[in-house]
Amino acid sequence: MNEILAQGPGPGAWMLLAALLFAIGVYGVLTRRNLVAILVSVELMANAVNLNLVTLSRTHGSLTGQSFALFTIALTVAEVVVGLALVILVHRTHRDIDADAPSRLRG
Amino acid sequence: MLSWLAFLVVAAVLLTGAIKAVTSADLVHTVLWLAFVLVGTAVAYVVLQADFLAAVQVLLYTGGVITLMLFAVMLTRRRGEAGVPSPSRGPWRGLSAGLAVLLLVATAVIRTVPLAGWGSAKPVGGRSAELGARFLGELALPFEVLSLLLLAAMIGAIVLARREGGRRPAPLRRQAALPIPEPAPAPDEAAHGRSK
Numbered sequence: 001m002n003e004i005l006a007q008g009p010g011p012g013a014w015m016l017l018a019a020l021l022f023a024i025g026v027y028g029v030l031t032r033r034n035l036v037a038i039l040v041s042v043e044l045m046a047n048a049v050n051l052n053l054v055t056l057s058r059t060h061g062s063l064t065g066q067s068f069a070l071f072t073i074a075l076t077v078a079e080v081v082v083g084l085a086l087v088i089l090v091h092r093t094h095r096d097i098d099a100d101a102p103s104r105l106r107g
Numbered sequence: 108m109l110s111w112l113a114f115l116v117v118a119a120v121l122l123t124g125a126i127k128a129v130t131s132a133d134l135v136h137t138v139l140w141l142a143f144v145l146v147g148t149a150v151a152y153v154v155l156q157a158d159f160l161a162a163v164q165v166l167l168y169t170g171g172v173i174t175l176m177l178f179a180v181m182l183t184r185r186r187g188e189a190g191v192p193s194p195s196r197g198p199w200r201g202l203s204a205g206l207a208v209l210l211l212v213a214t215a216v217i218r219t220v221p222l223a224g225w226g227s228a229k230p231v232g233g234r235s236a237e238l239g240a241r242f243l244g245e246l247a248l249p250f251e252v253l254s255l256l257l258l259a260a261m262i263g264a265i266v267l268a269r270r271e272g273g274r275r276p277a278p279l280r281r282q283a284a285l286p287i288p289e290p291a292p293a294p295d296e297a298a299h300g301r302s303k
Binding site: 008009013020025026031033036039041043044055057058063067070076077086089091 | 145168224
């Protein structure tokens with residue numbers, strides 16, 4: 001126990017934190033009904049993944065993880081841009097941004 | 108000892124923000140709690156010696172994404188509505204799936220990675236120049252492809268969100284919103300079709 005305290009938090013602690021954040025994101029995606037709120041939850045999950053990448057970069061003393069995290073950040077931003085454009089489109093056609101609103105194509 | 112304190116503070120900030128973000132009923136609050144989490148993550152990056160990433164995180168996420176999301180929330184809120192309440196489904200589905208994911212990942216982490224200490228890893232802090240060299244060296248091709256993707260996303264977003272032909276949107280009709288009325292053929296067009 002003293003040894004753990006003296007060594008400070010390592011990769012395991014940070015990755016457990018990231019796992020918790022990811023699980024909260026999963027919860028949000030499955031429970032929220034608003035499209036913007038679902039996007040927020042997806043952001044939380046992507047953020048947890050980035051935290052993991054940075055942690056592993058620190059663990060291995062290599063910059064590969066950080067470069068990868070930069071790529072995923074840019075990808076997530078692109079995803080948010082297109083997602084929000086879709087949200088605005090759904091709002092224009094349905095006057096609502098509930099995830100169940102665009103169900104006209106359901107068989 | 109002190110590093111554990113820093114870790115616990117960051118963890119508390121991140122977890123409170125995340126839980127608040129997925130549970131608060133007001134959409135604006137949800138987005139602002141997300142901003143809280145993103146800034147907290149930037150702090151975590153600083154603790155993990157990823158200084159450049161922390162700056163990128165603050166610039167791109169809190170500067171760009173949060174602003175965009177707030178814009179979307181404001182644009183899609185109904186007139187005269189103070190907050191933007193957003194109902195949620197029953198919690199059981201989310202709870203079970205979230206707990207399952209958590210258990211799976213947590214067991215994997217605990218069994219494979221040491222909980223404390225970084226071992227003999229050499230520090231990665233203060234090597235932003237090397238990061239830049241990497242992006243213009245061995246990662247040059249993916250970097251350029253990424254810029255292409257950003258361009259495509261930008262054009263896609265404009266095409267999606269733009270009004271067709273500069274028409275104004277149909278007037279707000281609460282009752283007729285769901286389901287959408289079938290587009291009836293224009294009367295004169297139908298008559299012409301008959302006569303021909």
